[in-house]
Amino acid sequence: MGVLAVVASTAMNAFDQRDAAQERILSIERIGSETEALQIEFLMARRDEKDFLLRKMAKYVDRHTASMDNMDQGFHVLSEHLNELPEMADAVVACQNYRSTFKNTALYLALL
Structure with missing residues (x-):
């Protein structure tokens, strides 16, 4: 009976590890996507x-x-x-700065 309990416990642990690995793999795929x-x-x-700078539309x-x-x-x-x-x-x-700079540039060029 003791051997059966050890085997069952080991199997459950292996399943938990497999599930955790699958979850991590899916997370990595989502990050890549x-x-x-x-x-x-x-x-x-x-x-x-670039289109705006060329056409000013x-x-x-x-x-x-x-x-x-x-x-x-x-x-x-x-x-x-990836919050860590x-x-x-x-x-x-950097993206917020880029957005702000573009907006200011667009406003300036619209005034010309």
Whole structure:
């Protein structure tokens, strides 16, 4: 009976470890997916910035704002997984500064 209890306990422990590993793998996959989405949104924001600077049309400011809003949401999702990384805070601040600088530039150019 004692051997059976040890085997059962070991099996339960192995199942718990497997479940924890699967959960961590899914979390890593979500992080990778969200990071890729952030990269794409940033590239879109840069594209909208360049289009605005070339054409001076308000629709590109709106598109830029939408891309930056999507990035804010992406950072929020990532922060649930990576809140212990100081780079996350630096990236969020850098994006906020970029957003603010673009907005000020757009306002200035609209006055010209």
